[in-house]
Amino acid sequence: MANDHKILLSESELPHAWYNIMADMPTEVPPPLHPATHQPVGPQDLAPLFPMALIQQEVSTERYIEIPGAVRDILRLWRPSPLHRALNLEKALGTPARIYYKNEGVSPAGSHKPNTAVAQVYYNKMEGVRSITTETGAGQWGSALAMACQMFDIECRVWMVKVSYYQKPYRRSLIQLWGASVLPSPSEVTEAGRAALARDPNTSGSLGLAISEAVEVAAADEAVKYSLGSVLNHVLLHQTVIGEEALKQMQIAGDYPDVVIGCVGGGSNFAGMAFPFVRERMERNLDTEFLAVEPTACPTLTRGKYAYDFGDVSGMTPLIKMHTLGHDFVPSGIHAGGLRYHGMAALISALVDAKVITGRAVAQTDVFKAALTFARTEGIVPAPESAHAIRTAIDEALKAKETGEEKCILFNLSGHGHFDMAAYDAYLAGELMDFEYPQESMDKSLANLPAVE
Amino acid sequence: MANDHKILLSESELPHAWYNIMADMPTEVPPPLHPATHQPVGPQDLAPLFPMALIQQEVSTERYIEIPGAVRDILRLWRPSPLHRALNLEKALGTPARIYYKNEGVSPAGSHKPNTAVAQVYYNKMEGVRSITTETGAGQWGSALAMACQMFDIECRVWMVKVSYYQKPYRRSLIQLWGASVLPSPSEVTEAGRAALARDPNTSGSLGLAISEAVEVAAADEAVKYSLGSVLNHVLLHQTVIGEEALKQMQIAGDYPDVVIGCVGGGSNFAGMAFPFVRERMERNLDTEFLAVEPTACPTLTRGKYAYDFGDVSGMTPLIKMHTLGHDFVPSGIHAGGLRYHGMAALISALVDAKVITGRAVAQTDVFKAALTFARTEGIVPAPESAHAIRTAIDEALKAKETGEEKCILFNLSGHGHFDMAAYDAYLAGELMDFEYPQESMDKSLANLPAVE
Numbered sequence: 001m002a003n004d005h006k007i008l009l010s011e012s013e014l015p016h017a018w019y020n021i022m023a024d025m026p027t028e029v030p031p032p033l034h035p036a037t038h039q040p041v042g043p044q045d046l047a048p049l050f051p052m053a054l055i056q057q058e059v060s061t062e063r064y065i066e067i068p069g070a071v072r073d074i075l076r077l078w079r080p081s082p083l084h085r086a087l088n089l090e091k092a093l094g095t096p097a098r099i100y101y102k103n104e105g106v107s108p109a110g111s112h113k114p115n116t117a118v119a120q121v122y123y124n125k126m127e128g129v130r131s132i133t134t135e136t137g138a139g140q141w142g143s144a145l146a147m148a149c150q151m152f153d154i155e156c157r158v159w160m161v162k163v164s165y166y167q168k169p170y171r172r173s174l175i176q177l178w179g180a181s182v183l184p185s186p187s188e189v190t191e192a193g194r195a196a197l198a199r200d201p202n203t204s205g206s207l208g209l210a211i212s213e214a215v216e217v218a219a220a221d222e223a224v225k226y227s228l229g230s231v232l233n234h235v236l237l238h239q240t241v242i243g244e245e246a247l248k249q250m251q252i253a254g255d256y257p258d259v260v261i262g263c264v265g266g267g268s269n270f271a272g273m274a275f276p277f278v279r280e281r282m283e284r285n286l287d288t289e290f291l292a293v294e295p296t297a298c299p300t301l302t303r304g305k306y307a308y309d310f311g312d313v314s315g316m317t318p319l320i321k322m323h324t325l326g327h328d329f330v331p332s333g334i335h336a337g338g339l340r341y342h343g344m345a346a347l348i349s350a351l352v353d354a355k356v357i358t359g360r361a362v363a364q365t366d367v368f369k370a371a372l373t374f375a376r377t378e379g380i381v382p383a384p385e386s387a388h389a390i391r392t393a394i395d396e397a398l399k400a401k402e403t404g405e406e407k408c409i410l411f412n413l414s415g416h417g418h419f420d421m422a423a424y425d426a427y428l429a430g431e432l433m434d435f436e437y438p439q440e441s442m443d444k445s446l447a448n449l450p451a452v453e
Numbered sequence: 454m455a456n457d458h459k460i461l462l463s464e465s466e467l468p469h470a471w472y473n474i475m476a477d478m479p480t481e482v483p484p485p486l487h488p489a490t491h492q493p494v495g496p497q498d499l500a501p502l503f504p505m506a507l508i509q510q511e512v513s514t515e516r517y518i519e520i521p522g523a524v525r526d527i528l529r530l531w532r533p534s535p536l537h538r539a540l541n542l543e544k545a546l547g548t549p550a551r552i553y554y555k556n557e558g559v560s561p562a563g564s565h566k567p568n569t570a571v572a573q574v575y576y577n578k579m580e581g582v583r584s585i586t587t588e589t590g591a592g593q594w595g596s597a598l599a600m601a602c603q604m605f606d607i608e609c610r611v612w613m614v615k616v617s618y619y620q621k622p623y624r625r626s627l628i629q630l631w632g633a634s635v636l637p638s639p640s641e642v643t644e645a646g647r648a649a650l651a652r653d654p655n656t657s658g659s660l661g662l663a664i665s666e667a668v669e670v671a672a673a674d675e676a677v678k679y680s681l682g683s684v685l686n687h688v689l690l691h692q693t694v695i696g697e698e699a700l701k702q703m704q705i706a707g708d709y710p711d712v713v714i715g716c717v718g719g720g721s722n723f724a725g726m727a728f729p730f731v732r733e734r735m736e737r738n739l740d741t742e743f744l745a746v747e748p749t750a751c752p753t754l755t756r757g758k759y760a761y762d763f764g765d766v767s768g769m770t771p772l773i774k775m776h777t778l779g780h781d782f783v784p785s786g787i788h789a790g791g792l793r794y795h796g797m798a799a800l801i802s803a804l805v806d807a808k809v810i811t812g813r814a815v816a817q818t819d820v821f822k823a824a825l826t827f828a829r830t831e832g833i834v835p836a837p838e839s840a841h842a843i844r845t846a847i848d849e850a851l852k853a854k855e856t857g858e859e860k861c862i863l864f865n866l867s868g869h870g871h872f873d874m875a876a877y878d879a880y881l882a883g884e885l886m887d888f889e890y891p892q893e894s895m896d897k898s899l900a901n902l903p904a905v906e
Contacts, residue, residue: 005464
């Protein structure tokens, strides 16, 4: 075992419950507010969009929520995911640090996204929902939801940001292969889409607009619901299988992380890995460090404000108290599409505010450099998003090399990069840029935060 | 265990030896002949191209050949690969058959190819080779060799058929990401390439020509060797880790296959899975069936001739006694690029001739239909090549449904289809065609077989 590259669990060791950190939050998590009235949002406000079981999970304070057998049965197709000891990377870095990573790229969709997609579709199915709508940017979430819907035999419609629909066609193909229909957003089938096309027939679309389209269709029909791939409490909850498995695997390795690292866009893969370790830190009085890594091109945690803001660009969603760059902040076109979000999950924001979790920003070219080092030592080609975590793990390992500290580093490899080769091409051709915003441009979008008492 | 989707082995259970079926061949395997003299080829003929250790393996009759520790150390990054029980597929088919598949798509390059790439590069490294050349069609082999060379710190140069270089750029990216250089073939750096460009500057290239380029460069420099990804005995040998692992995993499952299925181009993934089970059949007097599945567009085993022929298009390689469609047979442009080879490994051909292995041809659209059924039940998106095995496994399972036979089916999933989404797009758009050759066109290329006494 000592020199094994992988620590595997059997299917019977797949967790039976999700860990709900709401039960253990060290500080109050301010409630979401209605966008118009600024009053706390109630279950009835969410009922048109989500099945009641998920709304209950969204507000639950039960510490553990049982994973239904039918959900576990599908997760078992690829879970438990392997925990790797990065022996080759350690050797290449010449570090005394021990580096472990959890490989979520083994799911059929290639990322952690199916962990919540399967659960969400299950609860929709149980409540008689006939059809689910969602939006997707580059397609990671859309493909995961398509796969889950296929397995539970529910119709799935995905609004994909138009520029990705045409420029990154292969995740679109994946969505179709798993039987879902996918429309470029803006589309002609919604009012929001038609209005956007009327304003500008050549618009390349945006995630905010795609959300509006998917929500509009779901809200109009009781048998149709909407599904979101990150940010919300229940989504983070479903991802905790990652950290629960990793805890068991670290125990088998006879080791325990000094630092836990993950990349953050909306925050779900990071939360999935980190929250069970946050619980252990609280229960066992440990001083585990948690690093949430974001791009300098979208520095929500490191340069944003902890304040109430809309989850979407157009101001239709509930207001969430979170770290935000302002809902009209437009991040640069970096290749880690999954990390281009102006806000952050409320639970992560609260834990950053409570100084349990620390944000860290890394630049795009440094990220790809780390990705290459990883692919050339460990073999696996990482997603650009996941490479943010790799960059920081390597930085920590190199720091340990300087200090001589035998640090134990654990990071989440949220997905593989098989559908991101164009980004690697651009990096290898020296065409990638770094983005660092002048303070005045940050101040501008932060000045537009809604005024909440 | 009974209802598990996956049967996993620990790294310590990775086989310590390859199985060399040459020790047990039921019939004589005619030797390769020199293309000019028609005399058996000796080690000295191969020495300019291959390290001596691989030449020895090519002719060895030792039953087991130890896998060097350094090779096992790299294979352990992803091996042992999982054996899956296709419970969801069985259910969808409503078959009494039990279907198992070995998932070679878990390697970093996404196929079985690294199993031999790592071994070949190791032996080259041991003999002081500084640089390795090879050719690649769609890039599966080139990317596997690039990864292996990166890990042993050997230079790697890949000649990639020009049409693939430009039309399927993402496996090219993978080759570059792993640090190898890749040239479109024909290139300006070889005589063979320059001559081809002089004849037709706009040629789209061919695998045969790319072989000529890679061989030319290797032959000219003692510190440079050449590497081949299929067909040869030592390549098939290195793939037997697949079948050896599968044997252990079937034992853990408490089951044993009635039929073993794999797709065949040059034959290496099929051989890797099948040969250890062929040994068991001989040793234990079983009646296991072996189905080698090829495209109707390249029906080497089902419509070819068992005769001496060249391995390449231009007639430069040794003559091999094999099932062949004739070295100037040009298969149609099907999407399973890895199966477009006019010949077949000598060992497989001899076992087909001895009626141990049976060839079966399947049509492209039927193959993609099976691939979709598989992706929608088991989740995994298969490579078009591997989907030939899936098609046949499904056919066998449906036959068992009719007869009520509780048949045990095992197939090799040689790789994933993440780099083949354009093929799925074409299938979903109804644009794929099937190819069945009229006998006269087959007869034409078979008429050009070299005359060997």
